[in-house]
Amino acid sequence: MKASQEEQQQQAEGAGDELEDEEEEEEEEEEEDLYQMDQQSTELSADYWQIHKMVKYLKVGNATCTTLALVGLKECGLHQESGQLALKAVGGLEVLLNILRTRNLRCNIGALQVLEAACGHITTRNTVYKLGGIQVLLGLVGHTVVQVRGLAASVLAQVCALPSARSALIRDNGIPPLVKLLRVDTNTLLSNQDTAMAVEGAARALWACSVSRAGRTALLRASGLEMVGGLLGVARPSLLVPVVGVLHQCVAEAVFRERVEAAGYTSALVKLLHSPTPQLQILATKAIARCSVLEATSSRLVREGGLEMLVNMLRREAKTYVDALIEKDLAFAREYGLVIDAPGVPRSRKASMMPDGAGREGASLLEAGPEGVATVPEGGSAGDAAKGAPVDVTVSVAGEGEGGATEGGNSELLEAVAEAMWHVSSLPEHVVVVKELTAVPVLVALLHHNDEKVLTSVVGGLGEAAGDPECCTILLRGGGVTTLIQLLRRTSDKLLLNVTRALGACAADEEALEALLQQDGLRLLWSHLKNPNCRVQASAANAICTCLQQESEDLAEVVRSLVGGIELLVSLLESESEAVLSAVCAAIARIARDPQNLAIMTDYGAVTSLSKLAVRENDSLRPYLAEAIAACCVSRETGLLFGQAGAVAPLVQ
Numbered sequence: 001m002k003a004s005q006e007e008q009q010q011q012a013e014g015a016g017d018e019l020e021d022e023e024e025e026e027e028e029e030e031e032e033d034l035y036q037m038d039q040q041s042t043e044l045s046a047d048y049w050q051i052h053k054m055v056k057y058l059k060v061g062n063a064t065c066t067t068l069a070l071v072g073l074k075e076c077g078l079h080q081e082s083g084q085l086a087l088k089a090v091g092g093l094e095v096l097l098n099i100l101r102t103r104n105l106r107c108n109i110g111a112l113q114v115l116e117a118a119c120g121h122i123t124t125r126n127t128v129y130k131l132g133g134i135q136v137l138l139g140l141v142g143h144t145v146v147q148v149r150g151l152a153a154s155v156l157a158q159v160c161a162l163p164s165a166r167s168a169l170i171r172d173n174g175i176p177p178l179v180k181l182l183r184v185d186t187n188t189l190l191s192n193q194d195t196a197m198a199v200e201g202a203a204r205a206l207w208a209c210s211v212s213r214a215g216r217t218a219l220l221r222a223s224g225l226e227m228v229g230g231l232l233g234v235a236r237p238s239l240l241v242p243v244v245g246v247l248h249q250c251v252a253e254a255v256f257r258e259r260v261e262a263a264g265y266t267s268a269l270v271k272l273l274h275s276p277t278p279q280l281q282i283l284a285t286k287a288i289a290r291c292s293v294l295e296a297t298s299s300r301l302v303r304e305g306g307l308e309m310l311v312n313m314l315r316r317e318a319k320t321y322v323d324a325l326i327e328k329d330l331a332f333a334r335e336y337g338l339v340i341d342a343p344g345v346p347r348s349r350k351a352s353m354m355p356d357g358a359g360r361e362g363a364s365l366l367e368a369g370p371e372g373v374a375t376v377p378e379g380g381s382a383g384d385a386a387k388g389a390p391v392d393v394t395v396s397v398a399g400e401g402e403g404g405a406t407e408g409g410n411s412e413l414l415e416a417v418a419e420a421m422w423h424v425s426s427l428p429e430h431v432v433v434v435k436e437l438t439a440v441p442v443l444v445a446l447l448h449h450n451d452e453k454v455l456t457s458v459v460g461g462l463g464e465a466a467g468d469p470e471c472c473t474i475l476l477r478g479g480g481v482t483t484l485i486q487l488l489r490r491t492s493d494k495l496l497l498n499v500t501r502a503l504g505a506c507a508a509d510e511e512a513l514e515a516l517l518q519q520d521g522l523r524l525l526w527s528h529l530k531n532p533n534c535r536v537q538a539s540a541a542n543a544i545c546t547c548l549q550q551e552s553e554d555l556a557e558v559v560r561s562l563v564g565g566i567e568l569l570v571s572l573l574e575s576e577s578e579a580v581l582s583a584v585c586a587a588i589a590r591i592a593r594d595p596q597n598l599a600i601m602t603d604y605g606a607v608t609s610l611s612k613l614a615v616r617e618n619d620s621l622r623p624y625l626a627e628a629i630a631a632c633c634v635s636r637e638t639g640l641l642f643g644q645a646g647a648v649a650p651l652v653q
Helices: 002-027 034-039 046-058 063-074 081-089 092-100 105-118 122-130 133-141 146-159 163-171 175-180 186-190 193-209 213-221 224-229 237-250 254-262 265-274 278-291 295-303 306-317 319-328 330-335 382-386 411-424 428-436 440-448 452-465 469-477 480-487 493-506 510-518 521-530 534-547 553-561 565-574 578-591 595-603 606-613 622-632 636-644 648-652
Strands: 339-341 373-375 392-394
Touching: 046 063, 046 081, 046 092, 063 092, 063 105, 081 092, 081 105, 081 122, 092 105, 092 122, 092 133, 105 133, 105 146, 122 133, 122 146, 122 163, 133 146, 133 163, 133 175, 146 193, 163 193, 163 213, 175 193, 175 213, 175 224, 186 193, 193 213, 193 224, 193 237, 213 224, 213 237, 213 254, 224 237, 224 254, 237 254, 237 265, 237 278, 254 265, 254 278, 254 295, 265 278, 265 295, 265 306, 278 295, 278 306, 278 411, 295 306, 295 411, 295 428, 306 319, 306 411, 306 428, 306 440, 319 330, 319 440, 330 339, 411 428, 411 440, 411 452, 428 452, 428 469, 440 452, 440 469, 440 480, 452 469, 452 480, 452 493, 469 480, 469 493, 469 510, 480 493, 480 510, 480 521, 493 510, 493 521, 493 534, 510 521, 510 534, 521 534, 521 565, 534 565, 534 578, 553 565, 553 595, 565 578, 565 595, 565 606, 578 595, 578 606, 578 622, 595 606, 595 622, 595 636, 606 622, 606 636, 622 636
Parallel strands: none
Antiparallel strands: 339 392, 373 392
């Protein structure tokens, strides 16, 4: 369990770095050619010529003329890509930055408003950065006029989407001035629009900078995390989005997760799960998913109702897949809470655990449980429901009041919800709550999702839940074991890691193990011992070890029938990974119970390889190594070989 949690923490910490790497490709941008635009002047829009004329007026240098030209520029369609590129092509960006250096208040405000509209295009942002715009804008962040501070921070937020610009801002110590803008009385944010816009701009700039580890470190040094967390109680969605965005980026690292939990910010994030703003709800869910790696946070989620809310969101977004499972196996759906009987008929799940939903035909004629969707059985009618005839209430959510479920659900939200539930389920007592909320059959339905990231989190959650016998039965009855075996043919290391873990957990159940063996699951698991990723190798070996826990002649024969299987397993004793070595030793201890398999392993040099490992001082490896040697020494001849190979003295030590 601890090893699983440590790996989850490593995955969470690596998520921020992956985002940073993905954005590096933004560095290379092609420049627009002014000469080429002049050649095609007959095709250029009227806005282009208007921008060209306004920039000429800006170059005059007269304050009145500059002000009028800036007003004209704001009406030239700069929100469109063509207008932004035209402003760059005629040299307008350089002129605007020169205006910002003049410190004329009215002209500064106008120039910042134009830049704010024009920096929507990546080429424009890149040009502003190359012209030294970061330094100019940072100088205006400390301006005495709050409107100027807010506009400067807003432009910085857009420009810092570029990794190079972000690095320049951090290098120039630009984080502390942005954090300083957050030091306001939160009561004024609802009444003072200029102050609210300044804080919002600073939060968006910090959000852009927190994508990088250097930005997060600078934020921590400037006490920015406390400033950002203090804004979680402001009832202003446009401000909460960047605030939660900063927290989401920061909690990719363990030090931030611990501080966020200690400060109680996760409670505020749980409340934001109810937000009607889709982007805010997604960001809050993502932040919770990363924080839930901590046991304290996952316990808080269960205690404060966050887990129940996550399950409701899961049902809403998984509606298409749940409905497909209900159509495929109605008996399974009814037995495990996806379809429940009408009021008056005993139910196996608590009504309070069910999600809200909109009714289908006839639903208005019947009082279904919370979030239940009433359906009239085939051959029945709405009138039957009104008369009290038996009907089915499908626990499938249309998301009434929270936005209906889209076709296939929101993959981004589904991934975050499933990841949070995966981390929460790492504790056995939380698995019981997940089971009571009837979330396991919904996760089983999502095994058919076509998004690999969603699948990875769903399989991770099922792998944790499969340790509970009842949850394992649900997984087996819903066809989940078959689907997991099919997923072994995928190539994603993250997905394969969770699939092998889940199958290993299922293999502890006799019925699930039988299904796994019948569907060629053991051979597919064995094939992943050749996976170049050592974590996948170790997980596959652990799953194989669980499969072989039964002493059976049939299993021993299956192992021998795998061409090159035993040789491959023995060759992994040369691995440099301690996790792989431990898992392989445990598997060898199971295989060595059969005399024929033991003889085959001995021929492939298992005794020599195990003897070499006997001098290792790794405490996690030693128990499994001793078990493997003990199992092999059942044969007197093999025991003598271990003595000749020098394995006895290290074991005595």
